[in-house]
Amino acid sequence: MNASDFYDFPFHPKVLDYAQFLAYCRLADRQTQCFIERCGDQSADRVFSPSNFLCSFKRQHFLRVRPCLEDSEPISFLRCDQKCHPAKDAEDGGMARGGGNDWRPGGRGAEMGKVFSGAEMDGYERELDTLCAFQHCYSQCQEDIATQICSPGQAALAAELVRTYVQWHSADLLDWHILTGNELLLPKSCTKLAKSVSPAKGPDPVLKAMLAAA
Secondary structure, eight states, X not given: OOGGGOOSSTTOHHHHSHHHHHHHHHHHHHXXXXXXXXXXXXXXXXXXXXXXXXXXXXHHHHHHHHHHHHHHHHHHHHHHXXXXXXXXXXXXXXXXXXXXXXOSTTOTTSOTTOOOOHHHHHHHHHHHHHHHHHHHHHHHHHHHHHHHHSOHHHHHHHHHHHHXXXXXHHHHHHHHXXXXXXXXXXXXXXXXXXXXXXXXXOOOHHHHHHHHHO
């Protein structure tokens, strides 16, 4: 077993299996330590990433709703993949489960001060627009399916976890755009997700800190 066996989107079926979830987190911990020790990235265990979200920030929340997510995942993937992708993506086979955890041009290794070409940024922003629109649609679609399959309490907690993941991911994208002076380029679909707040609960304290740091 190695890191390539897993996808970074937290709700891939391999990670929904408890034993493989533990293996995923062990691999993620080693990767994080590598970033800290070999790359000098002292914030690697504190910034948003799918593995930090799942294995650290929201670990207990995930473990509570894992059975619900596992039971609803097969239908969620098939139905939401068809519902939430544009026709062009469907022709290309749709979005694979999971994917890379860093949507910045050049990935995590990209230097903060690096200047990207206009073509690179244009392509990147188009991908982000598609990604954020998909995640917004998926979170609503998955919630409907979980309501049909899981108990009311489990379905509500599962929906909250998915919404939180989507919001934190978008906040991380917003943070990168602000720090690199590209805030105005971030697609509206991503900005809307990053700044969305549940009126019942108010802003998540960790997300609030992330946005404040930007």
